[in-house]
Amino acid sequence: MDQQVNEKQLETLGHSVFGSADKYQQWLDTENMLIEARKPKELLFTEEGRSKIFGLLIALKESFPV
Secondary structure: OOOOOOHHHHHHHHHHHHOOHHHHHHHHOOOEHHHOOEOHHHHOOOHHHHHHHHHHHHHHHOOOOO
16 A cells, blocks of 8 residues: 555544444444454554554445455
């Protein structure tokens, strides 16, 4: 991903994907096998991590298998 992704962009996309802030927060707090059984919220602190989260959210939004 060429652009930097910030937490606000992720939050907006997450709310769109999951339909609510609460469901997005639940997803952030749930271990995900696609990121080595880490919780997505653990990746928010680096650009690489935010990009991974962004990719997962886009895949979910587009209904691609993730």
